[in-house]
Amino acid sequence: GNSVTQMEGPVTLSEEAFLTINCTYTATGYPSLFWYVQYPGEGLQLLLKATKADDKGSNKGFEATYRKETTSFHLEKGSVQVSDSAVYFCALTGQGGKLIFGQGTELSVKP
Amino acid sequence: NAGVTQTPKFQVLKTGQSMTLQCAQDMNHEYMSWYRQDPGMGLRLIHYSVGAGITDQGEVPNGYNVSRSTTEDFPLRLLLAAPSQTSVYFCASRLRSENTEAFFGQGTRLTVV
Numbered sequence: 001g002n003s004v005t006q007m008e009g010p011v012t013l014s015e016e017a018f019l020t021i022n023c024t025y026t027a028t029g030y031p032s033l034f035w036y037v038q039y040p041g042e043g044l045q046l047l048l049k050a051t052k053a054d055d056k057g058s059n060k061g062f063e064a065t066y067r068k069e070t071t072s073f074h075l076e077k078g079s080v081q082v083s084d085s086a087v088y089f090c091a092l093t094g095q096g097g098k099l100i101f102g103q104g105t106e107l108s109v110k111p
Numbered sequence: 112n113a114g115v116t117q118t119p120k121f122q123v124l125k126t127g128q129s130m131t132l133q134c135a136q137d138m139n140h141e142y143m144s145w146y147r148q149d150p151g152m153g154l155r156l157i158h159y160s161v162g163a164g165i166t167d168q169g170e171v172p173n174g175y176n177v178s179r180s181t182t183e184d185f186p187l188r189l190l191l192a193a194p195s196q197t198s199v200y201f202c203a204s205r206l207r208s209e210n211t212e213a214f215f216g217q218g219t220r221l222t223v224v
Protein backbone atom coordinates (compact mmCIF):
# COMPACT_ATOMS: atom_id res chain seq x y z
CA GLY A 1 0.00 0.00 0.00
CA ASN A 2 0.90 3.67 -0.05
CA SER A 3 3.20 5.00 2.65
CA VAL A 4 5.34 8.00 3.55
CA THR A 5 8.59 8.04 5.52
CA GLN A 6 10.05 11.21 7.01
CA MET A 7 13.32 11.88 8.74
CA GLU A 8 12.92 11.68 12.47
CA GLY A 9 13.03 14.73 14.67
CA PRO A 10 13.19 16.79 16.58
CA VAL A 11 15.35 19.08 14.48
CA THR A 12 16.88 22.07 16.23
CA LEU A 13 18.41 24.90 14.19
CA SER A 14 19.65 28.40 14.77
CA GLU A 15 17.89 31.28 13.08
CA GLU A 16 19.00 31.79 9.44
CA ALA A 17 20.26 28.21 9.13
CA PHE A 18 19.46 26.04 6.10
CA LEU A 19 16.70 23.47 6.55
CA THR A 20 16.19 20.11 4.90
CA ILE A 21 13.55 17.62 5.99
CA ASN A 22 13.71 14.38 4.04
CA CYS A 23 10.61 12.61 2.78
CA THR A 24 10.35 9.47 0.69
CA TYR A 25 7.25 7.65 -0.41
CA THR A 26 5.95 4.33 -1.68
CA ALA A 27 2.92 4.44 -3.93
CA THR A 28 1.26 2.82 -6.89
CA GLY A 29 0.52 5.06 -9.80
CA TYR A 30 1.27 8.78 -9.68
CA PRO A 31 0.38 10.31 -6.32
CA SER A 32 0.07 13.98 -5.51
CA LEU A 33 2.55 15.07 -2.82
CA PHE A 34 2.07 17.59 -0.04
CA TRP A 35 3.76 19.25 2.89
CA TYR A 36 1.50 20.29 5.77
CA VAL A 37 2.54 22.34 8.80
CA GLN A 38 1.10 22.24 12.30
CA TYR A 39 1.77 25.18 14.61
CA PRO A 40 1.43 24.58 18.36
CA GLY A 41 -2.16 23.98 19.45
CA GLU A 42 -3.55 24.17 15.93
CA GLY A 43 -4.74 21.88 13.17
CA LEU A 44 -2.72 21.18 10.04
CA GLN A 45 -2.55 23.58 7.13
CA LEU A 46 -1.19 23.13 3.65
CA LEU A 47 2.32 24.49 3.12
CA LEU A 48 2.92 23.41 -0.49
CA LYS A 49 2.12 20.69 -2.99
CA ALA A 50 3.25 19.10 -6.27
CA THR A 51 1.03 17.01 -8.48
CA LYS A 52 3.39 15.50 -11.04
CA ALA A 53 7.00 14.49 -11.51
CA ASP A 54 9.56 17.34 -11.55
CA ASP A 55 7.01 19.85 -10.24
CA LYS A 56 8.34 22.21 -7.59
CA GLY A 57 5.99 23.42 -4.88
CA SER A 58 6.89 26.60 -3.01
CA ASN A 59 5.41 28.84 -0.33
CA LYS A 60 6.74 31.18 2.38
CA GLY A 61 10.35 30.47 1.33
CA PHE A 62 9.90 26.69 1.54
CA GLU A 63 10.41 24.51 -1.53
CA ALA A 64 10.07 20.84 -2.43
CA THR A 65 10.56 19.05 -5.76
CA TYR A 66 8.66 15.91 -6.79
CA ARG A 67 11.40 13.40 -7.70
CA LYS A 68 9.86 10.29 -9.21
CA GLU A 69 13.19 8.58 -9.85
CA THR A 70 14.12 8.70 -6.14
CA THR A 71 10.50 8.69 -4.84
CA SER A 72 11.31 11.73 -2.75
CA PHE A 73 9.82 15.12 -1.85
CA HIS A 74 12.34 16.77 0.46
CA LEU A 75 11.41 20.08 2.10
CA GLU A 76 14.00 22.90 2.05
CA LYS A 77 14.30 26.47 3.22
CA GLY A 78 17.35 28.63 2.82
CA SER A 79 17.04 30.66 6.02
CA VAL A 80 14.72 29.59 8.82
CA GLN A 81 13.10 31.93 11.32
CA VAL A 82 11.90 31.40 14.87
CA SER A 83 8.34 31.61 13.54
CA ASP A 84 8.97 28.46 11.44
CA SER A 85 9.04 26.35 14.61
CA ALA A 86 6.31 23.77 14.06
CA VAL A 87 5.69 20.14 13.13
CA TYR A 88 5.99 19.38 9.40
CA PHE A 89 4.16 16.49 7.75
CA CYS A 90 4.82 14.99 4.36
CA ALA A 91 1.75 13.40 2.75
CA LEU A 92 0.43 11.86 -0.43
CA THR A 93 -2.86 11.06 -2.07
CA GLY A 94 -3.04 8.08 -4.34
CA GLN A 95 -5.67 5.91 -5.88
CA GLY A 96 -8.95 6.18 -4.02
CA GLY A 97 -8.03 9.63 -2.76
CA LYS A 98 -6.88 8.72 0.75
CA LEU A 99 -4.48 11.30 2.23
CA ILE A 100 -1.64 9.40 3.90
CA PHE A 101 0.81 11.14 6.25
CA GLY A 102 4.34 10.56 7.41
CA GLN A 103 5.11 10.56 11.10
CA GLY A 104 5.91 14.28 11.25
CA THR A 105 9.14 16.15 11.98
CA GLU A 106 9.27 18.68 14.79
CA LEU A 107 11.37 21.75 13.99
CA SER A 108 12.60 24.11 16.68
CA VAL A 109 14.40 27.31 15.62
CA LYS A 110 16.42 29.14 18.25
CA PRO A 111 17.19 32.87 18.07
CA ASN B 112 -16.06 31.48 6.62
CA ALA B 113 -16.11 28.75 9.30
CA GLY B 114 -14.26 26.03 7.36
CA VAL B 115 -14.08 22.80 9.38
CA THR B 116 -15.54 22.93 12.89
CA GLN B 117 -14.89 20.25 15.48
CA THR B 118 -16.54 19.94 18.87
CA PRO B 119 -15.69 19.52 21.65
CA LYS B 120 -12.11 20.78 21.93
CA PHE B 121 -11.39 18.76 25.06
CA GLN B 122 -13.07 15.71 26.58
CA VAL B 123 -12.37 13.29 29.41
CA LEU B 124 -14.16 9.94 29.36
CA LYS B 125 -14.20 6.99 31.66
CA THR B 126 -13.42 3.55 30.25
CA GLY B 127 -16.56 2.04 28.76
CA GLN B 128 -18.38 5.32 28.17
CA SER B 129 -19.50 6.37 24.73
CA MET B 130 -19.40 9.70 22.97
CA THR B 131 -19.61 11.37 19.58
CA LEU B 132 -17.06 13.78 18.19
CA GLN B 133 -18.73 16.26 15.89
CA CYS B 134 -17.33 17.56 12.63
CA ALA B 135 -19.01 19.99 10.25
CA GLN B 136 -17.79 21.79 7.14
CA ASP B 137 -19.41 24.56 5.13
CA MET B 138 -17.35 24.32 1.94
CA ASN B 139 -19.50 21.69 0.17
CA HIS B 140 -16.57 19.28 0.15
CA GLU B 141 -17.33 15.72 -0.90
CA TYR B 142 -14.42 14.11 0.91
CA MET B 143 -14.23 14.02 4.71
CA SER B 144 -11.98 12.03 7.00
CA TRP B 145 -11.03 11.43 10.60
CA TYR B 146 -7.46 11.07 11.86
CA ARG B 147 -5.89 10.43 15.21
CA GLN B 148 -2.55 11.96 16.13
CA ASP B 149 -0.27 10.20 18.57
CA PRO B 150 3.36 11.06 19.47
CA GLY B 151 5.80 9.53 16.98
CA MET B 152 2.98 8.07 14.87
CA GLY B 153 1.98 11.00 12.72
CA LEU B 154 -1.66 11.15 11.65
CA ARG B 155 -3.39 7.82 11.11
CA LEU B 156 -6.58 7.57 9.11
CA ILE B 157 -9.54 6.17 11.04
CA HIS B 158 -12.48 6.44 8.62
CA TYR B 159 -13.26 8.46 5.56
CA SER B 160 -16.18 9.33 3.30
CA VAL B 161 -16.28 10.28 -0.36
CA GLY B 162 -19.83 11.64 -0.16
CA ALA B 163 -23.14 11.46 1.68
CA GLY B 164 -24.13 7.89 2.40
CA ILE B 165 -20.66 6.48 1.63
CA THR B 166 -18.06 5.63 4.27
CA ASP B 167 -15.03 3.38 4.39
CA GLN B 168 -12.39 2.24 6.83
CA GLY B 169 -8.95 3.70 7.08
CA GLU B 170 -5.82 2.38 8.76
CA VAL B 171 -7.09 2.18 12.38
CA PRO B 172 -10.91 1.79 12.33
CA ASN B 173 -11.43 -0.56 15.28
CA GLY B 174 -13.44 0.95 18.11
CA TYR B 175 -14.88 3.75 15.98
CA ASN B 176 -18.03 4.17 13.91
CA VAL B 177 -18.98 6.86 11.42
CA SER B 178 -21.92 7.86 9.29
CA ARG B 179 -22.42 10.51 6.62
CA SER B 180 -26.08 11.44 6.29
CA THR B 181 -25.36 14.93 4.91
CA THR B 182 -22.55 16.51 2.93
CA GLU B 183 -21.78 18.88 5.83
CA ASP B 184 -21.51 16.53 8.82
CA PHE B 185 -19.28 13.57 9.59
CA PRO B 186 -19.53 12.49 13.26
CA LEU B 187 -17.15 9.98 14.83
CA ARG B 188 -18.58 7.66 17.50
CA LEU B 189 -16.69 5.87 20.22
CA LEU B 190 -19.01 3.15 21.55
CA LEU B 191 -16.92 1.72 24.40
CA ALA B 192 -14.06 4.07 25.14
CA ALA B 193 -10.71 2.52 26.05
CA PRO B 194 -7.49 4.14 27.34
CA SER B 195 -5.84 3.24 24.00
CA GLN B 196 -8.17 5.79 22.38
CA THR B 197 -6.57 8.65 24.29
CA SER B 198 -5.37 10.86 21.46
CA VAL B 199 -5.90 14.07 19.54
CA TYR B 200 -8.51 13.67 16.82
CA PHE B 201 -8.64 15.73 13.65
CA CYS B 202 -11.37 15.99 11.08
CA ALA B 203 -10.49 17.08 7.54
CA SER B 204 -12.38 17.85 4.36
CA ARG B 205 -11.52 18.53 0.74
CA LEU B 206 -12.88 18.39 -2.75
CA ARG B 207 -12.84 14.93 -4.22
CA SER B 208 -9.97 15.53 -6.63
CA GLU B 209 -6.77 13.96 -5.34
CA ASN B 210 -4.56 17.02 -5.75
CA THR B 211 -6.66 19.48 -3.76
CA GLU B 212 -5.89 20.94 -0.36
CA ALA B 213 -7.34 19.32 2.76
CA PHE B 214 -8.74 21.64 5.42
CA PHE B 215 -8.44 20.58 9.04
CA GLY B 216 -10.40 21.32 12.17
CA GLN B 217 -8.68 22.51 15.34
CA GLY B 218 -8.73 19.06 16.88
CA THR B 219 -10.33 17.32 19.85
CA ARG B 220 -8.07 16.25 22.70
CA LEU B 221 -9.62 13.11 24.21
CA THR B 222 -8.45 11.45 27.40
CA VAL B 223 -9.89 8.09 28.47
CA VAL B 224 -9.22 7.22 32.10
